[in-house]
Amino acid sequence: MREIVVLSGKGGTGKTTLTGAFAALGRDLVLADADVDAANLHLLLSPTVLTKEPFYGGRLPVVDQEKCTRCGMCTERCRFDAIKDGVVDETACEGCAVCYHVCPAGAITLVERLSGHLYSATTPYGPFVYAELGVGQENSGKLVVRVKEKARHLAQETGRRYLLIDGPPGIGCPVIASLSGAELAVLVTEPTAAGKHDLARVLELARHFGVQVGVCVNKADIDPEMSAAIEAYCHDAGAAFLGRIPFARAVVKAQLAQQPVTEATAGAAGKAVRDIWEGALALL
Secondary structure, eight states, rough: OEHHHHHHHHSTTTTTHHHHHHHHHSEEEEEEOOTTSSSHHHHHHHOEEEEEEEEEEEEEEEEEETTTOOHHHHHOOOTTTTETTEEEEEOOOOOOOOHHOOOOTEEEEEEEEEEEEEEEEETTTEEEEEEEEEOOOOOOHHHHHHHHHHHHHHHHHTOOOOEEEEEEEEESSHHHHHTTTTTTEEEEEEESSSHHHHHHHHHHHHHHOOOEEEEETTTTGSSSHHHHHHHHHHHHHTTTEEEOOOOOOOHHHHHHOOOOOOOOOOHHHHHHHHHHHHHHHOOO
């Protein structure tokens, strides 16, 4: 089983659109959406949910009002102004447990906080694992690890050839978790100065963890000069350049129809995606 993760240095570059197209092209794969803070690959794959598991990403202090003496120590020590007069503000609490440790009356206990859910599903393109983190919840890196563990288990159990992961944008903890164990990272960028800058950051991150990379430019014909500059940058950096995807209204129509972009529905853009997929597989 070979593991491929699709990443971008910033949101909105077309990473999920490309992953959905890869799903339609690859077939012999298990799919996973590691962008747990804003999962949306399921919008393209029409999944049928099989299982739903709770995810507990942290702990929340609970105050026993009968034991609380209103001494104010928890309020004084809390750096997030999340507890006052024995009342916890769940939206402000970071789960650091300082209040639990400083309470002289032992009135505070820590309980697991329900932070989101993990889903296992079937799609027309293969098994699919994704998750949704609750609003304002944390530990998304931990949830990404859970998603990948379940997806790997499914890939091994069903004998699939590839594990295809739609990663989160940026270079933070969730991205690092999605890169862990991957053999190839397909980096999607756009022909802008910001796109080139963020591509350099995620490229450096992937290389830091020893993951091979391939780069493609989405909506490349919007600024051909910048697209050429990005391609030249990749060659200078020793990164494989997989191709350019032209802007196409057919891609937008496919998204509105909640369908992956394919060669049949997206013309030149679909062909470019197919070529990029084949180029990515050639790197493995």
